[in-house]
Amino acid sequence: MELTIFSDEHFMREALKEAKRAFDADEVPVGAVVVVNNTVIARAHNLTERLNDVTAHAEMQAITSACNFLNGKYLNECTLYVTLEPCVMCAGALAWAQTARIVYGASDTKRGYNLIGNKILHPRTSVKHGVLAEECAQLVKTFFQQKR
Amino acid sequence: MELTIFSDEHFMREALKEAKRAFDADEVPVGAVVVVNNTVIARAHNLTERLNDVTAHAEMQAITSACNFLNGKYLNECTLYVTLEPCVMCAGALAWAQTARIVYGASDTKRGYNLIGNKILHPRTSVKHGVLAEECAQLVKTFFQQKR
Numbered sequence: 001m002e003l004t005i006f007s008d009e010h011f012m013r014e015a016l017k018e019a020k021r022a023f024d025a026d027e028v029p030v031g032a033v034v035v036v037n038n039t040v041i042a043r044a045h046n047l048t049e050r051l052n053d054v055t056a057h058a059e060m061q062a063i064t065s066a067c068n069f070l071n072g073k074y075l076n077e078c079t080l081y082v083t084l085e086p087c088v089m090c091a092g093a094l095a096w097a098q099t100a101r102i103v104y105g106a107s108d109t110k111r112g113y114n115l116i117g118n119k120i121l122h123p124r125t126s127v128k129h130g131v132l133a134e135e136c137a138q139l140v141k142t143f144f145q146q147k148r
Numbered sequence: 149m150e151l152t153i154f155s156d157e158h159f160m161r162e163a164l165k166e167a168k169r170a171f172d173a174d175e176v177p178v179g180a181v182v183v184v185n186n187t188v189i190a191r192a193h194n195l196t197e198r199l200n201d202v203t204a205h206a207e208m209q210a211i212t213s214a215c216n217f218l219n220g221k222y223l224n225e226c227t228l229y230v231t232l233e234p235c236v237m238c239a240g241a242l243a244w245a246q247t248a249r250i251v252y253g254a255s256d257t258k259r260g261y262n263l264i265g266n267k268i269l270h271p272r273t274s275v276k277h278g279v280l281a282e283e284c285a286q287l288v289k290t291f292f293q294q295k296r
Contacts, residue, residue: 063202089237092240
């Protein structure tokens with residue numbers, strides 16, 4: 001049996017599916033998945049409106065869900081895929097979790113953690129961005145256009 | 149009937165009670181309460197070990213609990229009391245919640261949000277620190293001394 005090694009684009013499409021679920025639920029459309037050994041172990045989307053809770057970002061829920069799956073506090077063998085650049089809160093959480101790798105789609109020039117500086121992340125975390133960026137950004141753009 | 153207006157020390161003592169609960173549960177002893185109109189509406193302590201979840205800081209849970217109580221996403225009329233200076237994650241969450249006021253006890257020179265700069269908080273958030281600082285710090289110190 002051949003083992004398919006999935007690409008970053010493949011997993012970002014999974015995160016995008018989650019973002020679309022958020023969109024359909026009238027939430028800011030951001031989605032995330034956590035991957036270890038080529039396998040998705042957690043998926044989540046933004047639920048701040050439904051839960052009335054600003055901490056319910058996709059990443060926060062994906063971290064909690066992944067740690068629950070792994071029965072451990074650290075994601076030091078995991079990649080978190082998220083459609084939008086994490087905010088400071090989520091970057092702080094990803095640091096505590098010692099996340100091995102973060103892949104994000106679109107940049108967030110208003111609220112992204114890079115505005116504060118990348119010292120927030122754990123020193124062993126590697127970051128890749130721009131994967132399916134157009135598609136990730138367009139979803140957010142369409143969402144806010146419809147709100148106006 | 150006379151209305152007693154409680155002091156910051158009073159509410160920090162409530163946060164300290166929560167921190168002691170964390171201590172007794174073998175968690176890093178940090179506690180928090182959220183206050184509005186002179187009344188505690190949420191109390192929480194660190195649960196990262198029990199929940200195996202790095203996002204389970206006292207402040208994060210206090211925010212979620214307070215928002216649940218208020219049935220709204222914003223703490224813009226609330227004061228959050230916490231025994232230890234918030235980390236970057238928690239400061240980011242307090243910013244999203246537009247927290248009116250933050251009072252913390254001991255400074256955290258290794259993980260406190262001030263290491264990154266106070267740009268993280270919401271521009272309308274006021275901050276006071278040093279309330280019962282000695283007592284708040286001693287609890288954390290004793291905890292880590294026992295761990296060695």
